[in-house]
Amino acid sequence: MIQIEHLTKSFGQRRVVDDLSFSVERGEVLGFLGPNGAGKSTAMRMITGFLPASAGRIRIGGHDIADAPLAAKRLMGYLPESAASYPDMTVNGFLLFIAELRGLAGDAKKRAVHRVVERCFLDSVLYQSIETLSKGYRHRTCLAQSLIHDPEVLIMDEPTDGLDPNQKHEVRNLIREMGKTKAVIFSTHILEEVDAACTRAMIIDRGRMVANGTPASLKAMSQSAGRVTLQVTGPEVTAVQAACATLAEASAVEAVGGKVRVSPKDKTAGAALARALMELAAREHWQVAELHAEEGHLDEVFRKLTVSDTVRA
Amino acid sequence: MNTTAFHHIRAIAKRELGSFFGSPVAYVFLVIFLLLTGFFTFTVGAFFERGEAGLASFFTWHPWLYLVLVPAVGMRLWAEERRAGTLELLLTMPINPWEAIVAKFLASWIFLGIALLLTFPVVLTVNWLGSPDNGQIFAGYLGSFFLAGAYLAITSMTSALTRNQVVAFIVSVVLCLFLILAGFSPVTDMLTRWASPALIDTVAAFSVMTHFEGFQRGVVDSRDLLFFVSIIAFALFATATILRNRRAG
Numbered sequence A: 001m002i003q004i005e006h007l008t009k010s011f012g013q014r015r016v017v018d019d020l021s022f023s024v025e026r027g028e029v030l031g032f033l034g035p036n037g038a039g040k041s042t043a044m045r046m047i048t049g050f051l052p053a054s055a056g057r058i059r060i061g062g063h064d065i066a067d068a069p070l071a072a073k074r075l076m077g078y079l080p081e082s083a084a085s086y087p088d089m090t091v092n093g094f095l096l097f098i099a100e101l102r103g104l105a106g107d108a109k110k111r112a113v114h115r116v117v118e119r120c121f122l123d124s125v126l127y128q129s130i131e132t133l134s135k136g137y138r139h140r141t142c143l144a145q146s147l148i149h150d151p152e153v154l155i156m157d158e159p160t161d162g163l164d165p166n167q168k169h170e171v172r173n174l175i176r177e178m179g180k181t182k183a184v185i186f187s188t189h190i191l192e193e194v195d196a197a198c199t200r201a202m203i204i205d206r207g208r209m210v211a212n213g214t215p216a217s218l219k220a221m222s223q224s225a226g227r228v229t230l231q232v233t234g235p236e237v238t239a240v241q242a243a244c245a246t247l248a249e250a251s252a253v254e255a256v257g258g259k260v261r262v263s264p265k266d267k268t269a270g271a272a273l274a275r276a277l278m279e280l281a282a283r284e285h286w287q288v289a290e291l292h293a294e295e296g297h298l299d300e301v302f303r304k305l306t307v308s309d310t311v312r313a
Numbered sequence B: 001m002n003t004t005a006f007h008h009i010r011a012i013a014k015r016e017l018g019s020f021f022g023s024p025v026a027y028v029f030l031v032i033f034l035l036l037t038g039f040f041t042f043t044v045g046a047f048f049e050r051g052e053a054g055l056a057s058f059f060t061w062h063p064w065l066y067l068v069l070v071p072a073v074g075m076r077l078w079a080e081e082r083r084a085g086t087l088e089l090l091l092t093m094p095i096n097p098w099e100a101i102v103a104k105f106l107a108s109w110i111f112l113g114i115a116l117l118l119t120f121p122v123v124l125t126v127n128w129l130g131s132p133d134n135g136q137i138f139a140g141y142l143g144s145f146f147l148a149g150a151y152l153a154i155t156s157m158t159s160a161l162t163r164n165q166v167v168a169f170i171v172s173v174v175l176c177l178f179l180i181l182a183g184f185s186p187v188t189d190m191l192t193r194w195a196s197p198a199l200i201d202t203v204a205a206f207s208v209m210t211h212f213e214g215f216q217r218g219v220v221d222s223r224d225l226l227f228f229v230s231i232i233a234f235a236l237f238a239t240a241t242i243l244r245n246r247r248a249g
């Protein structure tokens, strides 16, 4: 549905988005990750046709955004980062207005507005003017706007920003559900959302793609991925450590506060390592108090792959 | 015009007018406009002392009155959308940018038209006092409406340049002032000392004064109309170009 080839954007001399290529099909939810100023919003603005690309090609459902902007825009729903809406309108008036611009009329228009009002829990503020809404409600109003024509492609820039924990949860569910039938791209700074909602995640740093894969494969890139922690009662820690080091699956064994931490040779083979340790414990007649394999941490991967402003300075 | 374009224009213009009349600005503007037209017509324009049944003293002041009032109406057109971020929303909708430009222009123009229509007591007054040439008065109104449209289109253009309404206002006033002065007789008379009459006439041909004069005398000349329509078309076209090249900022 979404095809991006060599997408590049420069503001003056500075390259803000640098040669991004990827595609998102129906049924996929792509999470955009990256530090502040990485170029996530800029990339989304180009995809939605607000900013012209400096180079590269964007196709939405086969329509080139530069050559057939209207056809491409019709397929897309967009929640901008600012979550802007017209402050002097009521929620209802605003949604009706957007529905009209989306080409809906009459009964279809009313039904569409009714549907998104329910989806985004806006019933209680329907006739309130937008400037008097709290930030979260304003955000939800703009979110509702992006869903009004039931688009096949959804582009959302930080959709959970400013929402309370319940609403964050609702929005993640919504994204996951939308992702079953639509092509979705959303950006976030909350790494748990990648697990909660994405089928694939992409990390961008200074405009360049530094990682792209399923949440599990990204997590496997972390130092701690596949590491197994073992605690046994009885024998000395050093003895356990020595025994663990003999395993073929283990690459490094360290003792941390009465526990033994075993790193695997192959990061994706954490489960095999855990099994081997279990068998070892049975052979040695250890009483196992704790044994668990770590999946890896996204924030670790994120920190490793991106250069934050603090480090740069 | 195809129907989808019409629907889009209607939706945007309706929203725009709604936001005008939903805010006190519209009413403040109307009151100020009516007070000022009254003041200029009856006091400065010496309406009664003239002893003629016509609205010359009414229309003479319009280019100067609009100089401040029209930019005040139009300055928010695009500057506000840009500042509030709704420009991003509007331009990612499946609409042609020119539809939004025309719609927003039309809405403000309609508003100015309403303000102008509300000056009808002046017309009633002259008709009550004497028997004026109502055709001439109609021509004056028509010219005044197009004059306002020309200023408004220029303001739309400057408003697209910036997110700051004050900057939009000032630049519009300066541009409109130029359009007045290029054909304002005290200025052109002064220039005859340095420039050739042909040059002065050429410059004056770009002035709203030159083209508004005919309407005031009751002459609806298609060339004068064409002049105002060209200014509007050009300025709106420039608005589109500016919006295309100054996205995001």
Ligand SMILES: Nc1ncnc2c1ncn2[C@@H]1O[C@H](COP(=O)(O)OP(=O)(O)OP(=O)(O)O)[C@@H](O)[C@H]1O
Residues within 6 Å of the ligand: A011, A016, A034, A035, A036, A037, A038, A039, A040, A041, A042, A043, A081, B247, B248, B249
């Ligand atoms: N109109 C513009 N002119 C010049 N530079 C710009 C413009 N818009 C964005 N930038 C720059 O491009 C870079 C990327 O900005 P962008 O908003 O895409 O970052 P982001 O990844 O969305 O960051 P955040 O996580 O803070 O939202 C920033 O350094 C920003 O200063």
Ligand SMILES: [Mg+2]
Residues within 6 Å of the ligand: A040, A041, A042, A081, A157
């Ligand atoms: Mg951003």
